[in-house]
Amino acid sequence: EAGVVQSPRYKIIEKKQPVAFWCNPISGHNTLYWYRQNLGQGPELLIRYENEEAVDDSQLPKDRFSAERLKGVDSTLKIQPAELGDSAVYLCASSFGGGSTDTQYFGPGTRLTVL
Amino acid sequence: GNSVTQMEGPVTLSEEAFLTINCTYTATGYPSLFWYVQYPGEGLQLLLKATKADDKGSNKGFEATYRKETTSFHLEKGSVQVSDSAVYFCALHFGNEKLTFGTGTRLTIIP
Numbered sequence: 205e206a207g208v209v210q211s212p213r214y215k216i217i218e219k220k221q222p223v224a225f226w227c228n229p230i231s232g233h234n235t236l237y238w239y240r241q242n243l244g245q246g247p248e249l250l251i252r253y254e255n256e257e258a259v260d261d262s263q264l265p266k267d268r269f270s271a272e273r274l275k276g277v278d279s280t281l282k283i284q285p286a287e288l289g290d291s292a293v294y295l296c297a298s299s300f301g302g303g304s305t306d307t308q309y310f311g312p313g314t315r316l317t318v319l
Numbered sequence: 320g321n322s323v324t325q326m327e328g329p330v331t332l333s334e335e336a337f338l339t340i341n342c343t344y345t346a347t348g349y350p351s352l353f354w355y356v357q358y359p360g361e362g363l364q365l366l367l368k369a370t371k372a373d374d375k376g377s378n379k380g381f382e383a384t385y386r387k388e389t390t391s392f393h394l395e396k397g398s399v400q401v402s403d404s405a406v407y408f409c410a411l412h413f414g415n416e417k418l419t420f421g422t423g424t425r426l427t428i429i430p
Contacts, residue, residue: 208362237418246323246408246420247363260417295362304351304412305370310363 206230208311210296216317222284225314229277229298236273237308238281239295247295253279254302283316291318321346325409325421332399332428340394340424342383342409350413352376352385352392357406357423366394366407401428 209228217223229236234255239247250269252260255276264271268287273279283290293313299306326341344352354366354376367376372387381396392409409421 244422246410246422248420249417252417263417297363302415304414304416307353307365307368308418309365310355312360312362 208296208298208309210311210314212314213312214315214317216319217286218319219288220285222282223286223316224280224282225294225296225316227279227281227296227311229279229296230309233298233300233309234276235299235302235306236279237297237299238271238279239297239310241293241295241313243292250281252302259302286316286318288318291316321350321411321413321416321419323409323411323419323421325424327422327424328406329425329427332426334401334428334430335398336428338394338396338399338403338426340407340409340426342392342394342421344390344392344409344411346390346411346413348413349387350411352383353410353412353418354381354383354392354394355408355410355420357408359405363408399426399428401430404428 236253238250241247251264253273271281295313296311297308299308322345351370353368355363356366367378369376369385375384383394406423408423412418
């Protein structure tokens with residue numbers, strides 16, 4: 205069974221430029237998450253989707269970040285414009301359900317460098 | 320709020336040594352507890368989990384027991400290998416709230 209797929213794996217951009225990350229979750233997983241992992245830290249949740257609905261976006265900086273999950277499958281996370289502090293690894297995860305006993309499966313991440 | 324405190328790294332051990340990575344948590348209720356591992360250049364992988372008090376999670380020779388009395392979920396392995404070198408994250412998940420991670424512990428095993 206294929207795992208969570210993310211692209212690109214690496215992205216280098218200059219500040220003020222836009223950038224987008226794509227995620228394809230494990231087939232059948234209704235819940236999709238986007239996390240940001242700063243160097244030397246654990247991942248922190250940005251947004252959680254249940255099917256097409258964003259049920260928790262309280263940690264998403266909405267002035268520059270946006271996300272969508274059309275048709276309740278693939279998802280895109282966008283930053284516009286990027287700032288130096290956005291340099292991090294952006295992780296996508298999926299799970300069958302959103303409960304505390306549901307295991308989240310992570311993709312390899314996209315490492316973003318903002319110059 | 321919920322939080323996880325992990326043993327700070329980095330940790331360096333010789334092959335076949337005994338490993339303990341400490342993890343304690345603070346939560347408003349009784350969360351599920353997880354250990355994730357991140358190998359170099361890869362995403363996080365679930366190593367083991369426990370969903371209620373006194374449960375023991377185990378996988379690949381690693382074990383951790385959910386201790387409600389001490390609010391702990393320490394990771395142990397009896398004999399580590401070079402291939403165990405990675406970053407280990409303790410995490411908790413309570414109810415409908417977010418998965419909360421510790422800061423990670425980098426483990427290096429030398430031959």
